[in-house]
Amino acid sequence: MRPSEFRESSAPDAVIRIDGLAKRYATGFEALKGVTLEIRRGEIFALLGPNGAGKTTLISIVCGLVNPSAGTVAVDGHDIVRDYRRARSAIGLVPQELTTDAFETVFDTVSFTRGLFGKPKDPAYVEKTLRSLSLWDKRDNKIRELSGGMKRRVLIAKALAHEPQVLFLDEPTAGVDVALRQDMWNLVRELRETGVTVILTTHYIEEAEEMADRVGVINHGELVLVEEKTALMSKLGRKEITFHLREPLASVPPSLDGFDLALGEGGGALTYTYDAKAARTGINTLIEALREAGISFSDLETKQSSLEDIFVGLVKEQA
Known part of the structure; x- marks a missing residue:
C-alpha cells in the first residue's frame, strides 16, 4: 500500500477527522497528498517527520490558517470550512514562531485572547x-521584557486561554531551556488528564517516545504510518543480545552461521541481532546452539531500538 493510500479504521471517539486532505501551491508543489487521519479524544498524538515533510501545513489547515486544495477536516464534529467558528473555538495552537503583542502585559494578552x-x-x-507555566510572577511584565523561553510560555498560555478541547504544539520545545521543557510536558500530562487532546510535532523524538500514546510519521506530504507507540516499537524495533564470553573466540563457529551474530573486538563478546517480533524460542535455540558449540558466557545484556531508530528507518525506506 502506498503511503498516500493509508487509511485507518473509523474511531467513534475521534475528535479530529481528516479525509483525503491535499494541499497544492500555485508553484505546483504538493505539500500534502491525500492524508487521511483520525485523532482520538483525550490522547497525545505525536506527528513526526523531517523538515518539509508537511507537518506544519497539516496543522495550519486544521487550525484554519491555510486553505486545503482537496479533502475535508472536522474538529469535534464541526467542518473547518462550513462551520469554521465552532471548529476554531475548539482548538488552541502554539506555533513555532514567537509572535506576541510586545507592549501588552502577560496577564492582559492572555485575558484578551480569551475574549x-x-x-x-x-x-x-x-x-x-x-501559574502552571511559572508565569504568575511575570504577569505585569510587558512581553518585550521577557526572554525567549518566557515568550514561549506566554504563547502556550494564550493557546489555553479559551479552554480548548484540542491543543496543537508545533515544535514547542525548539530552542527552549530544560526547565521550560519539563514544565511543558508536566502541563501536557495534566491537560490529558482533564480530557484535552494534544497533537504535537517535534524533532526531539525522545520526547515523543516518552509522552505520546500514538505516533504518526509523515514524509513528502504522505502519511507513512500511524501506530500505537508501544505496538510500533514492538513490530518494527530491532533488539540485540550481547553475550559476554568466558573465553574469547577467534571467529564465529560454522555451526552458528544460521544466526545473525557479530563477534566483538577481541573476540570477547557475541552480539545477536533479531526482529522484536521474533519468538523467545529463537533465543532459546541460540543459547542451546552456543552450548553445543562449547561456548559459555558469563553475562548478557539486551538493547532495543529507539523510536528515533524506527523513524529514521521508515524515512529511509520510503526514500
Whole structure:
C-alpha cells in the first residue's frame, strides 16, 4: 500500500477527522497528498517527520490558517470550512514562531485572547494557567521584557486561554531551556488528564517516545504510518543480545552461521541481532546452539531500538 493510500479504521471517539486532505501551491508543489487521519479524544498524538515533510501545513489547515486544495477536516464534529467558528473555538495552537503583542502585559494578552473566542472574563482561570507555566510572577511584565523561553510560555498560555478541547504544539520545545521543557510536558500530562487532546510535532523524538500514546510519521506530504507507540516499537524495533564470553573466540563457529551474530573486538563478546517480533524460542535455540558449540558466557545484556531508530528507518525506506 502506498503511503498516500493509508487509511485507518473509523474511531467513534475521534475528535479530529481528516479525509483525503491535499494541499497544492500555485508553484505546483504538493505539500500534502491525500492524508487521511483520525485523532482520538483525550490522547497525545505525536506527528513526526523531517523538515518539509508537511507537518506544519497539516496543522495550519486544521487550525484554519491555510486553505486545503482537496479533502475535508472536522474538529469535534464541526467542518473547518462550513462551520469554521465552532471548529476554531475548539482548538488552541502554539506555533513555532514567537509572535506576541510586545507592549501588552502577560496577564492582559492572555485575558484578551480569551475574549477573542467569546469567553467571559475569568481572572481565576487566567491565574491558574499562568501559574502552571511559572508565569504568575511575570504577569505585569510587558512581553518585550521577557526572554525567549518566557515568550514561549506566554504563547502556550494564550493557546489555553479559551479552554480548548484540542491543543496543537508545533515544535514547542525548539530552542527552549530544560526547565521550560519539563514544565511543558508536566502541563501536557495534566491537560490529558482533564480530557484535552494534544497533537504535537517535534524533532526531539525522545520526547515523543516518552509522552505520546500514538505516533504518526509523515514524509513528502504522505502519511507513512500511524501506530500505537508501544505496538510500533514492538513490530518494527530491532533488539540485540550481547553475550559476554568466558573465553574469547577467534571467529564465529560454522555451526552458528544460521544466526545473525557479530563477534566483538577481541573476540570477547557475541552480539545477536533479531526482529522484536521474533519468538523467545529463537533465543532459546541460540543459547542451546552456543552450548553445543562449547561456548559459555558469563553475562548478557539486551538493547532495543529507539523510536528515533524506527523513524529514521521508515524515512529511509520510503526514500
